[in-house]
Amino acid sequence: MTKAISYAAHSAKEPLSFFQFERREVGPKDVQLEILFCGVCHSDLHTARNEWQNSVYPVVPGHEIVGRVTSVGTEVKTFKVGDLAGVGCLVDSCRVCADCADGLEQYCDHEVFTYNSPDKHTGKTTYGGYSNQIVVDEHFVLHISDKLDLAAVAPLLCAGITTYSPLKHWKVGVGSKVGIVGLGGLGHMAVKLAHAMGAHVVLFTTSSNKVEDAKRLGADEVVISKNPDEMKAHLNSFDFILNTVAAAHNLDVFTELLKRDGTMCLNGVPEHAHPSPNIGSLIFKRRQIAGSLIGGIKETQEMLDFCAEHNITSDIEIIAIQDINVAYERMLKGDVKYRFVIDMATLKA
Incomplete structure (x- = not known):
């Protein structure tokens, strides 16, 4: 010892x-x-x-x-x-x-x-x-x-592998429209990685003071999620949304933004359960709410190599x-x- x-x-x-x-x-x-x-x-x-x-x-x-x-x-x-x-x-x-x-x-x-x-x-x-x-x-x-x-x-x-793994699993890349919910430790890495993968990246935040920073990190658009008009403008348009928020909140406002067969993946573990989603919103567009946990060792090494190639750090x-x-x-x-x-x-x- x-x-x-x-x-x-x-x-x-x-x-x-x-x-x-x-x-x-x-x-x-x-x-x-x-x-x-x-x-x-x-x-x-x-x-x-x-x-x-x-x-x-x-x-x-x-x-x-x-x-x-x-x-x-x-x-x-x-x-x-x-x-x-x-x-x-x-x-x-x-x-x-x-x-x-x-x-x-x-x-x-x-x-x-x-x-x-x-x-x-x-x-x-x-x-x-x-x-x-x-x-x-x-x-x-x-x-x-x-x-x-x-x-x-x-x-x-x-933070890197927790966001890289779902982005890779759901095949985010050039031509993808991707939403990132939350700009914290996970969210800021998700923005950087999705941008480097070639996606069109939209950051959702409740804080207007995060707009400039989100764009610096690689977001193409920033949506204030408390603004119904801004949210409505993106209905039925996302291939994938990565939700990094670790607090219980209404998921429906984001699932409604997914295309048919779109997926929202949850990364954050809330202190209390999220309110039950509107099942109709899922059924009528075959949308999915999924989850993802860190990544395996091979994928983590892949992520580290990707970050070295693209000069990405936290x-x-x-x-x-x-x-x-x-x-x-x-x-x-x-x-x-x-x-x-x-x-x-x-x-x-």
Whole structure:
């Protein structure tokens, strides 16, 4: 075992604070990373505060991890010491089910998340990236390009793949009219990615002060979703809508904008259930409401390579680890453009 230092939540009510623990030794198929940057995801806050009622304390959050390889096991073939590498939301899966065989480990019934999951190696719980180092099976480690700003790459490991995966699955590309609902950590990545894929991108927001920023990020049009006239102008016109809002809201106003056979995919997990959709709106145009969860390892690497090719990173604000609790409160207020990233050099014993 090797010592690691981190920030952790020790209960749902306490602020995150310094925590020391042990990582497993590097096994034959393992890669050890020195963590350089870790993005801050809203899921981190949900888990730290037990808002999903499944937290096992202490919780060390963080699943948007980038760093440098410091050690590799004897059977590791694709990484060497000194390489840049990343770890996203998953660190293991069963490897044998149909989902895993299809490269869709995120849908495996036995997937192991980077934090707050049973850890078969230690018999405890997995600890995430708000720490100085991590040991992960080679299969779940990703290659990171040196062409991009490393700190701004970190959120791609969650916000990037969570939006890239549905855009690819529903074949977004040249000739597609795509709506993005919400301009937060996920939404701003969705706009960038859909634009790079060649789609006509329309951003839906309730805030008129986000219009200029949305267009800077790649939106061709911006619609204020509270304005009925602006919404009506887009009836029956979208091939695909990616809804990134993580709060309960009326879905009907967006499904009515879909073409026949159009799909709205939900990315955000609301605190309460959405109001039931108007079934007639779905039936009479064969529209669909779907969902999507992150992406498999192969697809995540594909996304990282796509972003390197198109010079896409997240818009970030770098913080010290000591400011994580303030960052959580700011995140709740939407006071970040568009993702916090922790500089792990600020973590000291």
